[in-house]
Amino acid sequence: MAHIGIVGAGLAGAGAAYALRDTDHDVTLVEKSRGVGGRAATRRKHGCRYDHGANYVKDGDDRTVELIRELGADGLVDVEEPVWTFGRDGEIEPSDRQESHKFTWEAGITQFAKRLLAATDAEVRTTVRAASVARDADTGTWTVTDTDGDDHGPFDRLLLTPPAPQTAALLAATAWDGDGGTLGALREAVEAVEFRTIRTLVLHYDFAVDVPWYAVVDVDKEHDVGWLAREECKDGHVPDGESLLVVQMGPEWSLAHYDDPLDEAAATVAGKAADLVGDDRLADPDWADDQGWRYALPDTGLDPSAGAVEAAREAGLHLAGDWVAGEGRAHRALWSGVEAGERIDGSL
Template sequence: MTRDVCIVGAGAAGAGAAYALRNSKANVTILEKSNGVCGRAATRRKHGCCYDHGANYVKDPDHRTERLIRDLGEDGLVDIDDPIWTFDADGVISPGDSRDQHKWTWTEGITQLAKRLLDRSNATVERETRVAAIDHNPDTTYWSVVDAEGDRHGPYDDVILTPPAPQTASLLTEMGWGDHCMMALREAIGSVDYRTIRSVMLHYPFELDFPWYALVNTDKEHDVGWVAREECKDDHVPDGESLLVVQLSPEWSAAHYDDPLDEISDVVAAKVATLLDDDRLRDPDWVDGQRWRYALPDGVANREVIRRGEPDGLYFAGDWTIGEGRVHAALWSGIEVGERIVDT
């Protein structure tokens, strides 16, 4: 029997779900609020540079991710060789970190993950469609989705919700379906807090010489949480230039979330110059920025509760269903949900 499936969100989880449904008898529609795909695994281009300004790479903790990535095509695939080092609250940098496994991206940016998954699926992606609510018809058992313009999409046999937990919880309004179950779902999903992060990109017309690809603050006591060198990725930065992706700590990011980029860029550049002991870094020749209100989940939704809607065709996927703010976690949560739909 052919099923009509709606996936809300074209991030790693949504693309993973569509990929898992590729050989099934399912008509898959993805409703994506932005004009792009891959969500917080985002790529941007500016002044001849290509940079991943959200998630910086895809980890491979158990080799199944590498197998999938290679199956998607090895053209343009980049495995970042340079290591990740650490620093503490005092800015003391130390070699090595347990994160030095495969770090995958692509010459055209990390969004290639979702693009390649979707290219191999049969999904239709409707971009710039912000979902405002979902509804269930108790007479027909079908689902429908209402966008921010008031247009109704559907009917669907199954709906997969993949936005960050706070946004997903806001979609679960009263709709004449499983009132007791819906209350439990809202409570379980709404209980997942998120860390806010601001990314600031700093470009320099000269090369930096460091033995590491990135630095991570392990004690969570520094205003800078992460610094990565995009020039370590093939074809991301022209020769003779450097581009730092700086992610500020959740505390600093929340306190300065609404500050304009031109008001914080000098402050961020000064923090980086001090950390890296290089006064040249106080004066980037151009900057860019991104606010991530829901960057990383601080917890996990009760897995038993969030599966209670599945017999009626309501599914959830995303890093908050796993409790790990990583691209591979979101990806596999979506694939596993798609596989469960295939098996119904």
Template sequence: MRLAIVGAGVSGLSAAYALRASKSVTQIEVFEKSRGFSGRAATRRKNGASYDHGANYFYSEDPLIRDIILNQLPTDGLVVISKPVFVFGESGEITPGDLERDRGEKWVYQPGISQIGKLLVAAVPAERIKVHFEKRVASLERAERSARWTLVTTTGDRFGDFDGVLVTAPAPQAAGLVCSGSVESWAEAGSIKQALGAELALGTYNTQITFVLGYDKKLTSELPYYAAVNTDRKHDIAWLSVEDDKEGHVAGGNSVLIVQMASHWSTANYEHSLEDLLPSVTNKVSVLLAGDQWKSPSWSDVQKWRFALPNSRIDTSRGIFATSAAQHGLFFTGDYTAERGRVTLAMAAGLQVASKIEEFAK
């Protein structure tokens, strides 16, 4: 079986990893719209610093996930963030959080959290997997006579003859792929494509803007926490963390803050530029951290996540997903199948869908 995976996020790459020795799925091609692996588990490098501007760390108590991370994949560069996560409410007072809840290890890689996707792909034999970067898939087509799928990109490129397709895009984008494509047998059935698209469209997400603030001074040494999270969702800042606390990310003598804004603020300001928003953000940070030194970063960066965190779950293991879609070799996975945006939950979702693809391929 030849399998196409739309998106190089953690869930899709985990599926590829699970199928690395499959006797039925022998060829996998991954199509990624950007230039890197791991989706929202993303890392950038600027001014000598590495920083994770989406997911900040990962951890799991799931024995299988732990075994993959700690035993099956290389652990060179895998480090633990030692400081705790504190909390704050609408007032902005930062206090110790639930230390019992925060007792789990906070994992990250020295090169950055995106390393997890690279390791998953590297574990698949090179002759079994091919990755296409900067290929944004616009629609899916399937001819009933050949029972093969074709992927059409936004530039008109066509990649075909796939027996199955795994879509890992956020649910609203997955709905667009389904509804814009052509599946001959679905056209005859009348409403299957529309029903599948409608189910996927029910997946909703929080929008989030992430700001990265770099300082040419060490300003974070006295902070007793690695990160602070807003627990009542009433503050304009949802999350603030210190990238210096990740071994190998920031050179000595410098500091880097990750500031993720709340969904209500991010939605209202999504169309504005970094230059327009930066003064307001640095002011909010200086108030939260009680110091004017935070108002003047040496450099900054921004990432806008339209589909940052799912706030609803779609069960793709039943209903039309398990019948009409799966019977045609079309599968779906992503953080929206787990409801919460967690790296290890996305991994688990990828492993689960891999077993369904294996059953289809036999």
């Protein structure tokens, strides 16, 4: 029986734990936040529930749909309204893309990670921020030290799932004697993965917005607004007769205004939402919330040909996440984690 350590309890970490559920290995996840799910996050405020990171889980392929249904159809939501598009001119129009399933839950998208982990015997240690990693040259085991100076482990295998910049920082703080240059090469490969910054504004209205779409997306990637979605299209999220817009701003705007006070940013974004939708009432929300995602979505993926990745695996150090898969989608993070979990089990 081996002890597996996983840094991060987002969908990649939860997916890895799920893949290891029927093995005899002990699995421990350390997570910096108070809850699980990572960017597949849900928040509650003033009687509303909203997914303010990943907005839904795309079906991707049949295995994603099958897994979601295996986890339990109770409270499952498949958003029926379509996603339309707009470009640099802000003109909204129907998309010619084929519609897919858009899954979340009445209790929010964080249910995905919660249900995955509930199917396992894994231990989840929340509010634990990993600060450094070390490998014991004699035993080949790994230890994670948190920002309070407490150690977690030793682990026979260790999986890192935070966004690439945070994983690179952990690798920079890793003690691995006699690695023959693998650590430095691995860090370089991880640092090469580029991430977009996104600031999300959540805007509430005491009236229902009357449009035929669930969300609109900027296909030119030149508008200040990158994505705008109506949370009321999800059962159980917004009371009848109200609207809640989740507005994810483009990377350029987000970087320039990342630290603007909420009231200032909300007023600006509400005006942009009103212009985009063509409804002046949207310029005056009755309350607002926000979330800054410094490392929101990967623009590139980890180079699969990097020899250091395989060398690290042979030493018991593994990586997973949407940035490893090379696409910022919830289901890609999930399956990256599942595949990492299966590789870990196969290596023992």
